[in-house]
Amino acid sequence: xxxxxxxxxxxxxxxxxxxxxxxxxxxKRNEIVSIVGESGCGKSMTLRTIIKLLPKNLKILNGxxxxxxxxxxxxxxxxxxxxxGEKIGMIFQEPSSYLNPLFTIGNQIEEAVRGNFKREKxxxxxxxxxxxxxxxxxxxxxxxHQLSGGMQQRAMIAMALINNPSLLLADEPTTALDxxxxxxxINLLKNLVSEHNLSxxxxxxxxxxxxxxxxRIIVMYxxxxxxxxxxxxxxxxxxxxxxxxxxxxxxxKYKKGERIKTIEGEVPSFKNLPHGCPFxxxxxxxxxxxxxxxxxxxxxxxxxxxxxxxxxxxxx
Amino acid sequence: MEILWKVENLKxxxxxxxxxxxxxxxxxxNINIEIYKGEVFGLVGESGSGKTTFGKVLIRLIEPDNxxxxxxNIDITDMPEKILRKYRKNFQIIFQDPYKSLNPRIxxxxxxxxGIEGNKKEKIERAIEILNLVGIKxxxxxxxxxxxxGGERQRIAIARALSTNPEFxxxxxxxxxLDVSIQGQILNLFIDLKEKFNLTxxxxxxxxxxxxxxxxxxxxxxxxxxxxxxxxxEIFKNPSHxxxxxxxxxxILKFRH
Amino acid sequence: xxxxxxxxxxxxxxxxxxxxxxxLLYLLAIFADFIAPYPFNKQFRDYxxxxxxxxxxxxxxxxxxxxxxxxxxxxxxxxLNKYEVLTEKxxxxxxxxxxxxxxxxxxxYSDRYLFGTKEGKIFIFGTDIHGRDIFSRILYGARxxxxxxxxxxxxxxxxxxxxxxxxxxxxxxxxxxxxxxVEIFMMFPSFYLMLSLRAAFPINLSSFQVYLLIVxxxxxxxxAGLARIIRGMxxxxxxxxxxLASKALGIPTFKIIFKHIIPNTxxxxxxxxxxxxxxxxxxxxxxxxxxxxxxxxxxxxxxMLSVCIGNLRILSTAPWMLIPGFFIFLTxxxxxxxxxxxxxxxxxxxx
Numbered sequence: 001x002x003x004x005x006x007x008x009x010x011x012x013x014x015x016x017x018x019x020x021x022x023x024x025x026x027x028k029r030n031e032i033v034s035i036v037g038e039s040g041c042g043k044s045m046t047l048r049t050i051i052k053l054l055p056k057n058l059k060i061l062n063g064x065x066x067x068x069x070x071x072x073x074x075x076x077x078x079x080x081x082x083x084x085g086e087k088i089g090m091i092f093q094e095p096s097s098y099l100n101p102l103f104t105i106g107n108q109i110e111e112a113v114r115g116n117f118k119r120e121k122x123x124x125x126x127x128x129x130x131x132x133x134x135x136x137x138x139x140x141x142x143x144x145h146q147l148s149g150g151m152q153q154r155a156m157i158a159m160a161l162i163n164n165p166s167l168l169l170a171d172e173p174t175t176a177l178d179x180x181x182x183x184x185x186i187n188l189l190k191n192l193v194s195e196h197n198l199s200x201x202x203x204x205x206x207x208x209x210x211x212x213x214x215x216r217i218i219v220m221y222x223x224x225x226x227x228x229x230x231x232x233x234x235x236x237x238x239x240x241x242x243x244x245x246x247x248x249x250x251x252x253k254y255k256k257g258e259r260i261k262t263i264e265g266e267v268p269s270f271k272n273l274p275h276g277c278p279f280x281x282x283x284x285x286x287x288x289x290x291x292x293x294x295x296x297x298x299x300x301x302x303x304x305x306x307x308x309x310x311x312x313x314x315x316x
Numbered sequence: 317m318e319i320l321w322k323v324e325n326l327k328x329x330x331x332x333x334x335x336x337x338x339x340x341x342x343x344x345x346n347i348n349i350e351i352y353k354g355e356v357f358g359l360v361g362e363s364g365s366g367k368t369t370f371g372k373v374l375i376r377l378i379e380p381d382n383x384x385x386x387x388x389n390i391d392i393t394d395m396p397e398k399i400l401r402k403y404r405k406n407f408q409i410i411f412q413d414p415y416k417s418l419n420p421r422i423x424x425x426x427x428x429x430x431g432i433e434g435n436k437k438e439k440i441e442r443a444i445e446i447l448n449l450v451g452i453k454x455x456x457x458x459x460x461x462x463x464x465x466g467g468e469r470q471r472i473a474i475a476r477a478l479s480t481n482p483e484f485x486x487x488x489x490x491x492x493x494l495d496v497s498i499q500g501q502i503l504n505l506f507i508d509l510k511e512k513f514n515l516t517x518x519x520x521x522x523x524x525x526x527x528x529x530x531x532x533x534x535x536x537x538x539x540x541x542x543x544x545x546x547x548x549x550e551i552f553k554n555p556s557h558x559x560x561x562x563x564x565x566x567x568i569l570k571f572r573h
Numbered sequence: 574x575x576x577x578x579x580x581x582x583x584x585x586x587x588x589x590x591x592x593x594x595x596x597l598l599y600l601l602a603i604f605a606d607f608i609a610p611y612p613f614n615k616q617f618r619d620y621x622x623x624x625x626x627x628x629x630x631x632x633x634x635x636x637x638x639x640x641x642x643x644x645x646x647x648x649x650x651x652x653l654n655k656y657e658v659l660t661e662k663x664x665x666x667x668x669x670x671x672x673x674x675x676x677x678x679x680x681x682y683s684d685r686y687l688f689g690t691k692e693g694k695i696f697i698f699g700t701d702i703h704g705r706d707i708f709s710r711i712l713y714g715a716r717x718x719x720x721x722x723x724x725x726x727x728x729x730x731x732x733x734x735x736x737x738x739x740x741x742x743x744x745x746x747x748x749x750x751x752x753x754x755v756e757i758f759m760m761f762p763s764f765y766l767m768l769s770l771r772a773a774f775p776i777n778l779s780s781f782q783v784y785l786l787i788v789x790x791x792x793x794x795x796x797a798g799l800a801r802i803i804r805g806m807x808x809x810x811x812x813x814x815x816x817l818a819s820k821a822l823g824i825p826t827f828k829i830i831f832k833h834i835i836p837n838t839x840x841x842x843x844x845x846x847x848x849x850x851x852x853x854x855x856x857x858x859x860x861x862x863x864x865x866x867x868x869x870x871x872x873x874x875x876x877m878l879s880v881c882i883g884n885l886r887i888l889s890t891a892p893w894m895l896i897p898g899f900f901i902f903l904t905x906x907x908x909x910x911x912x913x914x915x916x917x918x919x920x921x922x923x924x
Contacts, residue, residue: 249496251525377817404821407821410819413814417818419815524876
């Protein structure tokens with residue numbers, strides 16, 4: 001199947017900090033890929049790198065991003081703007097922060113429509129997509145504060161998809177929502193993939209959620225990808241020690257009275273990254289080499305891993 | 317089983333004033349609950365269900381509008397604050413947001429010392445002891461909250477709750493703002509402390525996986541009312557209310573059905 | 574305190590500089606007795622509207638003198654205010670010079686001053702229409718203007734705190750009543766309120782009485798704004814979780830107020846106070862400018878400017894009369910920058 005997005009050896013940071021290191025992965029058409037990790041692992045930063053909205057003090061130091069065949073890393077802002085909103089859409093965690101409280105929903109979604117269309121045509125398109133999102137036509141005339149969190153999120157998705165992009169970047173879109181509302185949004189997203197010929201890159205800290213929605217899961221830790229493979233396989237048979245611990249931490253795996261197996265310690269901050277494998281301190285399987293070198297990518301049982309336990313490739 | 321808390325017909329309303337009209341929001345409609353000593357009572361619901369309000373009203377941090385609250389058969393509903401204060405040390409609370417539940421200007425050791433009685437030396441010793449129990453080393457006694465991580469701050473909040481030797485703690489979504497790996501640590505801590513000090517918990521959460529793991533009995537809340545109460549496993553296996561069913565389905569529970 | 578200064582220097586250098594400018598101004602005011610070469614009311618009849626004395630290091634023969642010196646000025650044309658500089662006589666500037674006996678800080682007598690001349694006059698900012706040294710008057714005037722700011726703000730702060738705190742903490746009826754009263758106070762345009770209050774008292778009061786009166790008037794106007802700010806803060810802090818946690822621990826109310834609520838208002842209130850001091854300084858200056866404040870012969874930056882109003886002759890021939898205005902400007906802008914920087918530095922989010 002066709003690859004629509006590919007990241008090659010991406011390094012993001014500045015002279016003092018390296019936030020992302022050697023990020024390599026691809027997303028195929030109509031595929032849902034989740035990036036899973038805890039806070040501070042760099043998953044949100046990866047999305048922002050793809051859409052090139054990094055904070056001022058960080059840049060892409062190395063590597064390339066190929067979107068639908070075009071290398072976009074060095075694309076000028078003007079060209080990138082054509083891609084943003086049109087070919088790549090993005091939705092965020094707190095819909096209320098990203099919707100302007102002063103304008104109606106209809107107004108805001110219309111603003112996102114690209115191309116020269118007559119007023120009526122635009123309105124028609126917006127109404128159509130509102131319906132698709134499960135929102136009533138009334139929403140067109142309403143203001144963000146009049147909508148519930150779930151409805152606001154649906155409005156944001158409408159905005160992101162109105163130009164029929166081929167890739168949707170979703171940064172924890174359901175974390176701030178109630179369980180039942182989130183469930184609705186997740187199912188909506190799943191349906192949109194087939195109806196809109198869409199691929200989704202979905203960022204979350206919840207690996208069970210990632211398993212439910214995605215075809216593939218990418219696990220990140222302290223700025224590097226540690227495991228990349230089919231969602232179900234990773235969930236039921238995690239290989240990387242960190243992924244294993246993540247699965248082991250899930251309370252649903254335990255009976256009452258048992259203790260949850262946890263990971264001691266905390267995620268290292270980007271200012272104090274250790275020399276070798278970033279997970280070294282907290283790993284149950286650590287070996288001497290783990291402290292000194294960062295493991296390179298290995299192909300193991302249909303998965304991409306970075307762990308010396310499974311092979312001895314070094315970082316190139 | 318000794319009944320620790322008995323709540324009858326509890327009501328709480330809020331008035332929200334917008335520019336044009338006054339709106340009445342009913343946070344608690346008609347709550348009837350019993351909590352037994354030694355159990356973990358889970359209160360499950362989504363935002364707007366009233367579960368957090370219930371936690372605060374139960375221990376009278378917010379005043380109820382109607383109804384009765386009995387603590388160990390004593391009616392504390394209208395008890396004057398001066399007398400109630402003597403009972404307060406028996407029931408404590410831990411909040412959801414570890415970044416807001418500690419006064420940013422007060423050192424962590426002092427925050428824990430606040431509820432302890434005795435002379436200064438005794439207070440400090442006891443505070444160090446409790447902090448140790450929750451995993452905070454004594455070298456950090458004089459640090460400020462912003463020098464700790466989210467998980468550590470939550471531990472300090474737990475230490476503060478333990479400082480008065482309570483027998484009951486309201487845990488208001490204590491792990492919702494924490495990472496998964498830290499969450500596990502804190503949940504383990506809750507279980508250890510419960511066994512060590514024979515605590516009773518009211519565990520408020522929207523996370524079904526946690527409540528299934530921790531709670532003996534649960535109550536499901538929806539828009540200010542309790543729609544279902546019962547033993548955890550029974551409710552998970554045989555929900556009787558449609559809202560509970562909807563909730564369970566959305567919980568994306570995978571293991572052990 | 575040191576911590577705050579350090580952070581200020583790093584984050585907002587201008588406000589760090591402003592802090593030291595303010596300190597300098599207050600030191601000048603406190604030590605005016607020592608620094609001012611002449612008494613504030615000494616009239617030099619031969620030198621009305623004398624331009625600022627230039628300080629030289631090189632004489633007319635291009636010879637370098639280590640000790641700075643001035644020349645004598647002679648009034649040659651009173652009508653056009655023209656002075657001639659007598660370059661023959663060199664009048665050195667001495668430090669710690671002996672001069673007239675004066676009381677320092679109202680405590681003891683001394684006749685040593687920071688600098689001065691034995692012959693000739695040194696008018697750094699020139700003289701006014703009566704021949705009084707403007708520099709000296711500015712230093713004494715600083716005492717009035719700067720002290721009124723501090724004292725007025727302290728009283729307002731105390732009142733605002735007390736009333737705002739009570740209003741915020743107890744809420745409902747008490748809060749309602751108090752806030753309506755506060756709003757009545759805030760409703761009056763402060764400038765006119767100030768004038769009316771002043772006018773309610775006899776015009777010819779002794780300067781000390783006028784001083785007290787101004788302080789009281791300004792405080793009565795200013796406390797309302799502060800009370801509102803404090804009340805708002807108390808209202809919101811009251812609902813914070815760490816306050817609820819303390820209540821749950823059984824801590825009595827007043828302890829909660831003093832330990833948790835009040836300290837958390839400091840970051841905002843210190844900034845609000847620093848930013849409101851300029852208002853007091855301006856208030857006094859305005860009253861004095863209009864002749865309702867500090868009276869002659871006592872100098873205040875405001876009344877020193879009053880002669881300039883509408884007086885084109887003075888403005889065109891003796892622009893140095895406007896220097897008190899510059900000092901008012903400098904003080905106000907320094908307090909503003911300082912307040913701005915403090916607001917930045919004291920916010921816990923920025924720690």
